[in-house]
Amino acid sequence: MDEKIISKQNLVNFCKDIVANGHNLLAPGKTEYNLIQDPSEIVLDTKSKPTKASYKTFVFPKAEPILYYKRGKNDVVMLDAKVDEKKTVIFGAKPCDTNSFNILNKIFNWDYKDDFYNERVKNFIVIGLMCEYSDRYCFCTSVGSSPVSEKGSDLFLVPIDENNYAVRIVTDKGKEFIGAYSKYFTEGAPEKSKAAEEKVKQPEVAFDSKQVHEWLGKNFEHPKWDGVGDLCLSCAQCAFVCPVCHCFDLVDEDYSYTEGRRMKNWDGCQFGHFTLHASGHNPRDIQGKRYRQRINHKFKYYVDKFDEILCTGCGRCSRGCAVSIDIKEIVANCTD
Amino acid sequence: MSDKNWEPKIVAFVCNWCTYTGADLAGTSRLKYPTNVKLIRVMCSGGIDPVFILKAFERGADGILVSGCHPNDCHYNAGNFHARRRWTFFDELLEYLGVEKGRLQFSWVSASEGKKFVDVVSKVVNDVKEMGPFKSYDELNSEFMTKFPDMPEIDKNMIIKEEEAV
Amino acid sequence: MEELKKLAKELLENKTVAAVIGYQQVDDKRTKPIIVTTPEDASKLVFNEYCLNNLAVYLTKARIKNLAKQNGTTLKLGIVAKPCDIHAIVALIQESQLKREDVYIIGMNCHGVVKDYGMDFSGETLATKCTPCDSHKPLYSDSNLGEVKDTPKVSDEVLEKIQAVEKMSHKERFEYFKKEFDKCIKCYACRAACPLCYCQRCITDKTVPRWVESSPHSRGNFSWNVVRAFHLSGRCIGCGECERACPMDIPLSLLNRRMTETAKQAFAYVSGRSLDTPTLVGSYDVKDSDELFM
Ligand code: SF4
Ligand code: SF4
Ligand code: SF4
Ligand code: SF4
Numbered sequence: 001m002d003e004k005i006i007s008k009q010n011l012v013n014f015c016k017d018i019v020a021n022g023h024n025l026l027a028p029g030k031t032e033y034n035l036i037q038d039p040s041e042i043v044l045d046t047k048s049k050p051t052k053a054s055y056k057t058f059v060f061p062k063a064e065p066i067l068y069y070k071r072g073k074n075d076v077v078m079l080d081a082k083v084d085e086k087k088t089v090i091f092g093a094k095p096c097d098t099n100s101f102n103i104l105n106k107i108f109n110w111d112y113k114d115d116f117y118n119e120r121v122k123n124f125i126v127i128g129l130m131c132e133y134s135d136r137y138c139f140c141t142s143v144g145s146s147p148v149s150e151k152g153s154d155l156f157l158v159p160i161d162e163n164n165y166a167v168r169i170v171t172d173k174g175k176e177f178i179g180a181y182s183k184y185f186t187e188g189a190p191e192k193s194k195a196a197e198e199k200v201k202q203p204e205v206a207f208d209s210k211q212v213h214e215w216l217g218k219n220f221e222h223p224k225w226d227g228v229g230d231l232c233l234s235c236a237q238c239a240f241v242c243p244v245c246h247c248f249d250l251v252d253e254d255y256s257y258t259e260g261r262r263m264k265n266w267d268g269c270q271f272g273h274f275t276l277h278a279s280g281h282n283p284r285d286i287q288g289k290r291y292r293q294r295i296n297h298k299f300k301y302y303v304d305k306f307d308e309i310l311c312t313g314c315g316r317c318s319r320g321c322a323v324s325i326d327i328k329e330i331v332a333n334c335t336d
Numbered sequence: 337m338s339d340k341n342w343e344p345k346i347v348a349f350v351c352n353w354c355t356y357t358g359a360d361l362a363g364t365s366r367l368k369y370p371t372n373v374k375l376i377r378v379m380c381s382g383g384i385d386p387v388f389i390l391k392a393f394e395r396g397a398d399g400i401l402v403s404g405c406h407p408n409d410c411h412y413n414a415g416n417f418h419a420r421r422r423w424t425f426f427d428e429l430l431e432y433l434g435v436e437k438g439r440l441q442f443s444w445v446s447a448s449e450g451k452k453f454v455d456v457v458s459k460v461v462n463d464v465k466e467m468g469p470f471k472s473y474d475e476l477n478s479e480f481m482t483k484f485p486d487m488p489e490i491d492k493n494m495i496i497k498e499e500e501a502v
Numbered sequence: 503m504e505e506l507k508k509l510a511k512e513l514l515e516n517k518t519v520a521a522v523i524g525y526q527q528v529d530d531k532r533t534k535p536i537i538v539t540t541p542e543d544a545s546k547l548v549f550n551e552y553c554l555n556n557l558a559v560y561l562t563k564a565r566i567k568n569l570a571k572q573n574g575t576t577l578k579l580g581i582v583a584k585p586c587d588i589h590a591i592v593a594l595i596q597e598s599q600l601k602r603e604d605v606y607i608i609g610m611n612c613h614g615v616v617k618d619y620g621m622d623f624s625g626e627t628l629a630t631k632c633t634p635c636d637s638h639k640p641l642y643s644d645s646n647l648g649e650v651k652d653t654p655k656v657s658d659e660v661l662e663k664i665q666a667v668e669k670m671s672h673k674e675r676f677e678y679f680k681k682e683f684d685k686c687i688k689c690y691a692c693r694a695a696c697p698l699c700y701c702q703r704c705i706t707d708k709t710v711p712r713w714v715e716s717s718p719h720s721r722g723n724f725s726w727n728v729v730r731a732f733h734l735s736g737r738c739i740g741c742g743e744c745e746r747a748c749p750m751d752i753p754l755s756l757l758n759r760r761m762t763e764t765a766k767q768a769f770a771y772v773s774g775r776s777l778d779t780p781t782l783v784g785s786y787d788v789k790d791s792d793e794l795f796m
Contacts, residue, residue, distance in 0.1 A: 031749075031751045052749045052751070053749060062688070062718045063718045063722070230563070233694035234694055235689055235691040235693070236691070239689075240687045240688075240749070241689075241749050249716070251715075251717065253717060263717045265688070320749045322555070322691055322695040322747035323534065323555060324533075324534035326534075385713070386728075386732055387714060387725070387729060390725050391713060407788065414786060417786035417787075417788060417790070418783075418786050420786065420794070421769070421782065421790060424764070424794060425735035425783075426735075428761070428764045429728065429731055429732055429735065429760075429761060429764075432667070433679050433728065434670075434674070434675030436672045443796035444795050459796070472673065472676040472677075475676075476721040476724050
């Protein structure tokens with residue numbers, strides 16, 4: 001793996017060029033990842049708290065049209081929506097965010113290949129940043145990642161001293177991308193970035209995902225689910241801020257009497273009506289069953305199907321939960 | 337406004353027993369009132385849900401009138417009293433959010449007040465004309481509209497007209 | 503604190519209550535809700551400046567209500583409540599969602615809570631809902647516990663922001679709110695956390711006809727946020743749970759508080775303060791102002 005060095009000043013220049021070249025540039029803010037106009041505003045901070053919302057909305061938008069329609073008396077015409085092909089560079093993403101595409105790729109390329117998602121991911125450059133944050137909700141190390149993991153990044157930044165970052169070139173896509181900006185990079189010194197990495201305090205491993213997987217297989221019925229369910233408020237905060245939750249709802253929206261569009265909007269399995277059938281029957285009628293689904297989907301079903309845990313350990317869902325339901329604690333208690 | 341020919345779209349939600357009958361009277365008395373107004377008859381002013389207003393704005397209304405029986409004259413005794421409280425909140429809320437006061441107006445018009453109906457409607461139309469098209473709400477729509485791509489044409493004669501659609 | 507644990511234990515032992523909904527410590531600057539059903543667990547209950555939740559939200563949940571039904575009789579539900587939480591309980595009783603005799607209110611004297619977990623309690627970190635609060639002693643309670651302390655005096659941030667918004671032109675205001683609402687992802691955490699959003703089926707979940715578009719785009723978000731604010735006008739008791747729950751940091755209290763001011767000014771009404779009056783929007787007065795109507 002190739003490694004380069006870039007100075008702080010050149011990093012800003014690099015970003016300025018990205019914007020000047022007409023690419024979208026995203027960087028983490030407090031609430032969400034923001035579209036950056038002026039790169040000198042970007043603060044790269046390895047100690048910053050993860051944004052409240054992940055950046056999945058840029059590849060899997062919270063609402064997007066998938067087709068347009070127009071109806072006549074005996075006729076309907078339809079037109080597929082197209083994806084904006086602008087290149088998007090995400091800058092300073094945490095490892096618990098960057099890992100999300102690896103996980104989402106599986107579901108969006110399973111029996112059906114989701115063009116909307118794939119097109120966007122194709123045009124996405126992920127520049128990850130080593131993380132030195134870690135609070136009680138973080139558990140990336142329990143799901144096979146770590147604060148210094150390059151998984152999912154095309155380029156990965158590690159601060160090596162006051163003024164310089166090491167830039168790991170992780171993928172060919174990343175390599176190709178910085179080719180055009182090579183004037184900003186100098187030759188790397190891998191031993192320095194290794195040393196910087198080793199100093200990072202890693203969150204403690206909270207559970208063994210294999211054991212959890214096994215326990216879930218045996219405890220579909222368990223009083224614990226109702227225990228959590230009775231406290232959970234059935235919103236979708238946890239699913240919507242999650243970098244890898246991917247359920248959606250299709251709705252037709254009229255624009256006039258004859259024209260309209262079909263929307264694909266985020267949906268969340270914790271909503272009571274998520275599984276409500278037209279007949280009125282609801283297989284997941286109480287919150288305990290829904291919460292069980294959330295955990296099982298993430299730590300059992302997805303693993304069975306794709307050999308990947310549907311969770312990056314970012315802890316967002318817990319940090320934002322109005323009633324402090326902590327997924328890490330719950331999963332860690334999935335043992336006998 | 338810049339466009340001299342621009343005519344505002346006004347929707348009036350009126351109650352069956354007073355204002356609608358008042359409007360009827362205006363018609364039978366051959367009083368003239370602006371034709372920009374689309375009347376929507378509901379049973380009682382107390383039954384006009386604010387989401388009707390939002391929907392009308394979404395669909396391009398530039399101004400809205402809500403009208404019912406005078407206090408104490410409600411066919412259902414108290415519908416308009418309940419409505420009065422609710423509209424006080426809704427009116428303040430919309431104004432606070434940046435919808436100019438005249439976009440949404442309220443009146444009491446009885447079955448015998450054909451003349452008043454004409455005055456009220458004329459006032460709403462004039463006020464809204466002065467304010468111009470409701471651009472702010474249009475902005476909410478704009479994302480919807482500008483992204484609406486060029487569609488292959490359907491034979492014009494085949495398109496269902498608004499009036500025919502049920 | 504000991505008195506709270508003791509009381510809860512007694513109530514559970516002598517079967518006055520079927521459960522106590524209260525707070526449990528997570529770490530030194532963090533608590534979370536707990537539903538205590540056995541006398542042994544009563545020792546887990548705590549009360550301090552980190553008890554942010556308005557637990558009244560649980561009182562309308564079917565499974566919690568069912569807890570009270572035991573062996574053919576209905577016991578009470580105990581709830582640890584700050585004075586502002588009690589306003590929510592009062593509003594629920596006014597709105598017939600609850601009977602007074604069905605709850606046992608353990609009213610806590612309160613001098614404010616922090617904005618967010620992990621902060622040290624001080625004037626600066628005082629939750630914005632606490633600055634205008636005028637009821638540090640519980641209004642209705644079956645037992646009144648906790649020490650009486652002064653609330654730090656700080657300026658009323660939310661009101662100041664409202665005044666700033668009102669100074670803007672209509673166009674600026676619309677743009678300001680559009681920008682805020684655009685962030686909304688329709689997770690409905692605001693609705694879920696609100697003790698007064700108890701509708702079995704919210705208007706936004708109704709699809710035929712669909713009055714409020716479910717898509718979280720500009721238009722759908724505007725409608726949703728207007729509807730939410732409107733449905734809580736004159737009802738909101740100002741616990742600020744919606745804003746705290748919102749992951750997108752949308753200043754929802756700017757809306758709720760503004761409507762609360764309208765209720766005060768136009769109808770001299772403050773929600774959730776009296777069991778002897780009907781709700782504001784559920785009643786009327788022939789003498790209400792007629793100014794709005796031509
Ligand atoms: S766990 Fe928390 S965020 Fe998720 S649905 Fe329940 S209350 Fe909402
Ligand atoms: S489930 Fe929670 S911790 Fe896991 S990836 Fe999603 S938001 Fe992060
Ligand atoms: S927003 Fe309105 S309809 Fe929806 S739950 Fe709240 S009060 Fe009920
Ligand atoms: S909590 Fe915030 S983001 Fe979620 S629906 Fe409410 S306003 Fe929107």
